[in-house]
Amino acid sequence: MHYHQYYQTDVINGPGTRATLFVSGCEHQCRGCYNQSTWNPCSGHLFDDAMVQTIIDDLNDTRIKRRGLSLSGGDPLFPGNLSAILALVKRVKTDCPGKDIWLWTGYTLDQLSVEQQEVVDLVNVVVDGKFEQALADPSLLFRGSSNQVIHYLR
Numbered sequence: 001m002h003y004h005q006y007y008q009t010d011v012i013n014g015p016g017t018r019a020t021l022f023v024s025g026c027e028h029q030c031r032g033c034y035n036q037s038t039w040n041p042c043s044g045h046l047f048d049d050a051m052v053q054t055i056i057d058d059l060n061d062t063r064i065k066r067r068g069l070s071l072s073g074g075d076p077l078f079p080g081n082l083s084a085i086l087a088l089v090k091r092v093k094t095d096c097p098g099k100d101i102w103l104w105t106g107y108t109l110d111q112l113s114v115e116q117q118e119v120v121d122l123v124n125v126v127v128d129g130k131f132e133q134a135l136a137d138p139s140l141l142f143r144g145s146s147n148q149v150i151h152y153l154r
């Protein structure tokens, strides 16, 4: 997997103070996408073991208390990202007790493959659905268009 941006401290993408990862790779091609440079799964930087450890360390940093991890993109559930994302969410669940995970995806929950569902089963909140330009509303919290749904799963 590759990623475009990692924000060690973020107060925009999800509730509270968070760490946020924008991965590469997306096949949805939404009109009006704000992040087209992430569509190519080979763009950006290699997401390696050192990056995983950086995220774990940031989530456990007691100097800046973070509520959890936000996963966006691109699409964290892009098929080529699934093995790395699954390993990452498992590490967070094991090594960062009490931290929540939010995940943004262009797939809707009823479209998920078994492998995608395996990731979703480990995250707390999913914001799902493609960005629909006709339904765009800048006043919406944590989503770009009104068709997208915030699912508080656990």
Ligand code: SF4
Residues within 6 Å of the ligand: 026, 027, 028, 029, 030, 032, 033, 034, 035, 036, 038, 073, 074, 075, 105, 106, 130, 131
């Ligand atoms: S799912 Fe997100 S990143 Fe992918 S095309 Fe749609 S708006 Fe862009």
